[in-house]
Amino acid sequence: MSPPVGPALLAGAGVTVLIVVLLATVATAHLLRGRRSARDARRTRELMPLVHALLDDDPADGTAGIDIAGAPAGLDEIVLDLLPQLRGSDRQVLRQVLAERGVVARAVADLSARRSWRRGRAVALLGSAAGGQHIATMAARLQDRSLEVRCAAARALGKAGEPAAVAPLLRATSGARALPQGVVGMALLDLGTSSLPVLREALVAGDGPARQLVAELLGVHGDLSAAPLLEGLLRDTGEGTGVRRAAAGALGRIGSPTSTEPLVRALSGSADASLQRTSAEALGRIGDPVATAPLLAGLAASDVAVRAACADALVRLGREGRAALQDVASGPGAVADVARAALDQLGTTPSRPQPAGAR
Amino acid sequence: MTEVLHDVVLTASWTVLGYTLLLDLSMLALVLLGARRVAEARRWKGAEGYGEIFASPLTPAVSLLVPAHDEEAGILDTLQAALGQRYPALEVVLVDDGSTDRTFELVAERYQLAEINPRRTAELPVDGEILSVHRATTGDPLVVIRKTSVGRRSDALNAALNVARHPLVCMVDADSLLEEDALLRVARPFVEDPADVIAAGGVIRAANGALTDRGTVLEPRLSRNWLVRIQGVEYLRSFLLGRTGWADANALLIISGAFGLFRRDLLLEIGGLDPRSLAEDAELVVSLLEHQRRVGAPHRVVFVPEPVCWTEVPETWRVLARQRQRWSHGLAQLLWKHRRMIGNPRFGPIGTMALPFFLLFELLGPVVEILGLAAVAVAAGLGILDLGIAAVMVGLAMAVGTLLSTTAVAVEELTYHRYQRGRDVLTLIVAGLVENVGYRQAHAWFRLRGLVAALTRRDPVWTAMPRVGFARDDAPSAELLVPAPR
Numbered sequence: 001m002s003p004p005v006g007p008a009l010l011a012g013a014g015v016t017v018l019i020v021v022l023l024a025t026v027a028t029a030h031l032l033r034g035r036r037s038a039r040d041a042r043r044t045r046e047l048m049p050l051v052h053a054l055l056d057d058d059p060a061d062g063t064a065g066i067d068i069a070g071a072p073a074g075l076d077e078i079v080l081d082l083l084p085q086l087r088g089s090d091r092q093v094l095r096q097v098l099a100e101r102g103v104v105a106r107a108v109a110d111l112s113a114r115r116s117w118r119r120g121r122a123v124a125l126l127g128s129a130a131g132g133q134h135i136a137t138m139a140a141r142l143q144d145r146s147l148e149v150r151c152a153a154a155r156a157l158g159k160a161g162e163p164a165a166v167a168p169l170l171r172a173t174s175g176a177r178a179l180p181q182g183v184v185g186m187a188l189l190d191l192g193t194s195s196l197p198v199l200r201e202a203l204v205a206g207d208g209p210a211r212q213l214v215a216e217l218l219g220v221h222g223d224l225s226a227a228p229l230l231e232g233l234l235r236d237t238g239e240g241t242g243v244r245r246a247a248a249g250a251l252g253r254i255g256s257p258t259s260t261e262p263l264v265r266a267l268s269g270s271a272d273a274s275l276q277r278t279s280a281e282a283l284g285r286i287g288d289p290v291a292t293a294p295l296l297a298g299l300a301a302s303d304v305a306v307r308a309a310c311a312d313a314l315v316r317l318g319r320e321g322r323a324a325l326q327d328v329a330s331g332p333g334a335v336a337d338v339a340r341a342a343l344d345q346l347g348t349t350p351s352r353p354q355p356a357g358a359r
Numbered sequence: 360m361t362e363v364l365h366d367v368v369l370t371a372s373w374t375v376l377g378y379t380l381l382l383d384l385s386m387l388a389l390v391l392l393g394a395r396r397v398a399e400a401r402r403w404k405g406a407e408g409y410g411e412i413f414a415s416p417l418t419p420a421v422s423l424l425v426p427a428h429d430e431e432a433g434i435l436d437t438l439q440a441a442l443g444q445r446y447p448a449l450e451v452v453l454v455d456d457g458s459t460d461r462t463f464e465l466v467a468e469r470y471q472l473a474e475i476n477p478r479r480t481a482e483l484p485v486d487g488e489i490l491s492v493h494r495a496t497t498g499d500p501l502v503v504i505r506k507t508s509v510g511r512r513s514d515a516l517n518a519a520l521n522v523a524r525h526p527l528v529c530m531v532d533a534d535s536l537l538e539e540d541a542l543l544r545v546a547r548p549f550v551e552d553p554a555d556v557i558a559a560g561g562v563i564r565a566a567n568g569a570l571t572d573r574g575t576v577l578e579p580r581l582s583r584n585w586l587v588r589i590q591g592v593e594y595l596r597s598f599l600l601g602r603t604g605w606a607d608a609n610a611l612l613i614i615s616g617a618f619g620l621f622r623r624d625l626l627l628e629i630g631g632l633d634p635r636s637l638a639e640d641a642e643l644v645v646s647l648l649e650h651q652r653r654v655g656a657p658h659r660v661v662f663v664p665e666p667v668c669w670t671e672v673p674e675t676w677r678v679l680a681r682q683r684q685r686w687s688h689g690l691a692q693l694l695w696k697h698r699r700m701i702g703n704p705r706f707g708p709i710g711t712m713a714l715p716f717f718l719l720f721e722l723l724g725p726v727v728e729i730l731g732l733a734a735v736a737v738a739a740g741l742g743i744l745d746l747g748i749a750a751v752m753v754g755l756a757m758a759v760g761t762l763l764s765t766t767a768v769a770v771e772e773l774t775y776h777r778y779q780r781g782r783d784v785l786t787l788i789v790a791g792l793v794e795n796v797g798y799r800q801a802h803a804w805f806r807l808r809g810l811v812a813a814l815t816r817r818d819p820v821w822t823a824m825p826r827v828g829f830a831r832d833d834a835p836s837a838e839l840l841v842p843a844p845r
C-alpha cells in the first residue's frame with residue numbers, strides 16, 4: 001500500500017494556488033494603501049469647508065442654500081465622525097444633514113439586514129444620528145439574535161438620550177437574550193439625570209441583577225434622594241450580597257452622614273468579607289468621625305483585605321481617624337503593621353517599636 | 360527482519376500522514392474561524408469607543424504586576440510604558456525577583472523609591488523571602504517589592520498579588536512594551552460584561568528590531584536575525600489566527616504571560632498561581648475555568664484581536680531551546696494536573712476541544728514529527744524510500760505550513776498593517792517559508808526534550824532569558840523624517 005500520491009499532488013497544487021492568490025492580495029493591498037490614504041485625505045480637505053459652512057449657518061436657516069444631496073459620499077463619514085464630539089444646535093444641523101442625504105433611512109432599512117455587522121452598524125448610526133422618533137425601532141434590536149447587535153442597540157439608546165429608553169434597557173438585563181450589565185449600565189449613564197426617577201422605582205421593583213446595577217448607577221449619580229432606599233437594601237439581611245454590596249458602595253459615593261449607621265452595622269455584623277470591605281471603604285468616603293471606633297475594631301478582622309480597607313478608611317476620616325491610627329501604629333503586633341502601612345501613604349508613620357534589648 | 364522493519368516503517372508513515380492531515384485540517388478550521396473574526400472586528404469594532412471606556416465611571420481600576428529578574432536592559436522602558444498607559448485608574452507593582460544586576464538600582468534611582476510598610480490585601484503563600492517594599496516618591500503609582508528568587512515567576516506574581524489593591528490585575532513581562540491603549544482595549548470586555556468575563560488577553564508581537572523611544576514602539580520593524588524573523592511569523596500566526604479562532608469557539612486556553620488581564624478576586628479564590636507550574640499563564644486560565652465550572656459560575660475568557668504588547672523574543676538557538684523546552688514541560692504539567700478535564704463534556708469546549716487538541720497536537724506533536732523523520736531515515740537506509748513519493752509529501756507539508764503563515768501575514772496586512780515597510784512584509788512571507796526547513800524540526804526537538812523532562816519529573820526551574828533591551832530611536836527611518844503628504 002503506497003501513500004495516495006495523486007490526491008497529494010492535487011492538494012499541493014490547490015494549496016500553492018491559494019498561496020499565490022494571498023501573495024497577490026498582500027502585494028496589491030500594500031501598494032494601494034498609500035494611494036487610498038492620500039485620496040481620503042484629499043477628499044476630507046475638500047469637504048471640510050462644506051462642513052464648516054453647514055455648522056456656521058444660522059440654526060434657524062438649517063442647511064438652506066447648500067446643496068446637501070449633491071455633495072460627495074465622503075461627507076457622510078466626516079459627519080458621522082464629528083457627531084459624537086458635538087452638542088446642541090451643531091449636532092442638530094449634522095443630524096439634519098444625514099437625514100436629508102438618506103443616511104438615516106438607509107440605516108433603518110439595514111436594521112433587518114442578514115449580516116450582524118450591518119445591523120450593528122445601522123443601530124449604532126441611528127443612536128448618534130437620529131432623534132427620539134427611532135427609540136422603539138432601536139429598542140426592538142435589544143432582542144436581536146446577535147449579542148453584539150444587542151449591545152450596540154443598548155448603547156444607541158443611551159446616546160439618543162430619551163428617558164423612555166430606561167424601561168426597555170432595564171428589562172434587557174434578564175431573559176433568554178439578556179444583555180451584559182456593563183453595557184446597560186453605560187447606556188443608562190449616558191441618559192443622564194433624567195433617568196433617575198425610573199431608576200429609583202427599579203431599585204424597589206426590579207429583580208436582583210437589575211437592582212444591583214441600579215444601586216451602582218444611583219451611587220455614580222450621587223443621588224441623595226435614593227439614600228433612604230439604598231440604606232433599606234443594606235439593612236435587609238435577606239437581600240443578596242451583590243445587591244447589598246452595591247448599595248454600600250453607592251452610599252459611600254453619595255456621602256450622606258445618615259448612611260453611617262447601616263454601614264457600620266454591615267461592617268461589624270456581616271460575615272461576608274466583600275461586603276465588610278465595601279462598607280469600610282464607604283465609611284472612609286463619607287468621613288464621619290462616628291465611624292472611628294468600628295473601623296478601629298475592623299483592623300483586627302480575620303480577612304486581610306478588610307483590615308487594609310479599615311485602615312485606609314481611618315486615614316480618610318481626617319484628624320480623628322489618623323490620630324487613632326497613630327496610637328495603634330506605635331504598638332506591637334499585626335494590627336500595628338496594618339496601621340503603619342496605611343499611615344505610610346501620608347508619610348506620618350511612627351517608627352517601629354524596638355524589641356526589648358535592642359540597641 | 361527487513362520485512363518487519365519495512366512494515367514498521369510503512370505503519371509509521373501512515374500514522375504520521377494521518378496525523379498530519381488531521382492537524383492541518385484542525386489548523387485550517389482555526390485559521391478560517393480566526394480570519395473571519397478578525398475581518399469582522401475590522402469591519403465593525405462594536406458599539407463602544409475607547410474614549411467612552413476611559414471616561415466611564417464603571418471602568419474598574421487595574422493593578423499591573425511586573426515580575427523582573429535581571430532585567431536591567433529594558434526595565435525602565437517597560438515601566439515607562441506601563442505607567443504611561445491611557446487608563447483612568449492603575450497602579451504598577453514591580454517585583455524584583457532576586458536580580459543580580461542593577462534592575463533595582465535603576466528603578467530606585469529613576470523613581471526615587473522610599474521603603475514603606477507593605478499594605479497587604481491578600482495572604483497567598485510565597486516561597487521567596489520578602490526583603491523590602493518600596494514606593495515611588497515621584498508621584499508615579501509604583502510599588503516595588505524586593506524578594507529572594509526561588510526560580511519561579513509564579514512566586515513573584517503571588518507576592519505582587521498580595522499587595523495589589525485593584526479589582527483587576529494585569530500580568531506583564533518585564534521585557535514587554537505595552538501600547539498606550541493596551542489596557543483600555545483589553546479591559547473593555549470587563550467593562551461591558553463585568554459578571555461573566557474572568558480573563559482577557561490581546562495580540563503580542565516580537566519587539567526585537569522595532570524602533571522604540573522611552574517605552575513606546577515608534578516603528579515596528581523586523582530584526583535582521585532570521586531566528587527572530589521566524590518567531591515574528593510564529594507570533595502572528597498564533598495570536599492573529601490561532602487564539603482568535605479558539606476564542607471564537609469559546610475554548611481559549613492561553614492568555615499570554617506577557618500581557619493578560621484577570622479578575623483579582625477569582626485569582627485569590629483559586630489560591631493564586633500554581634507555584635510549581637512552568638506554564639503558569641495557561642495553568643492559570645485552565646484553573647480559573649475549572650473552578651468556575653465546578654461552582655457553576657459564569658466564565659468568559661476573551662481574546663482581543665488587536666496588537667497591545669511588544670515583547671522581546673530569543674535571539675539565539677540556545678535561549679530559544681530553553682524557552683520552548685520550558686513551555687513543553689509546562690504544558691505536560693498542566694495536562695497532567697487537569698487530566699480529568701480532557702475529553703470531559705462537563706467542561707464544555709475546553710474539555711472536549713481545546714485540551715484534547717493541546718494533548719494530541721501540541722504535546723505529542725513533536726513525538727510524531729520526530730517519528731516521521733526517523734521513519735524517512737530508516738526507509739532511506741533500507742533502500743525502500745520512494746524519492747518521488749517522499750518529495751510529494753514533503754512538498755505538501757511545506758505548502759500547508761507556508762499557506763498558514765501567508766494567511767497570517769495577509770490578515771496582518773489587510774487589517775492592522777503595523778509593518779509599514781514593504782520589505783518587512785516580504786521578509787515575513789519568506790520567513791514563513793524558511794521556517795519549514797530546519798526551524799520546524801529543531802522546534803520539535805526542543806519540545807520533545809521538554810516532554811521528556813516532564814515525564815522524568817525533572818524539577819521545574821524557570822531560567823531567565825538574557826535580555827538585549829529595546830532598539831532606541833537614534834536613527835529614525837527615512838519614512839519618519841519625511842513629512843506626511845498634505
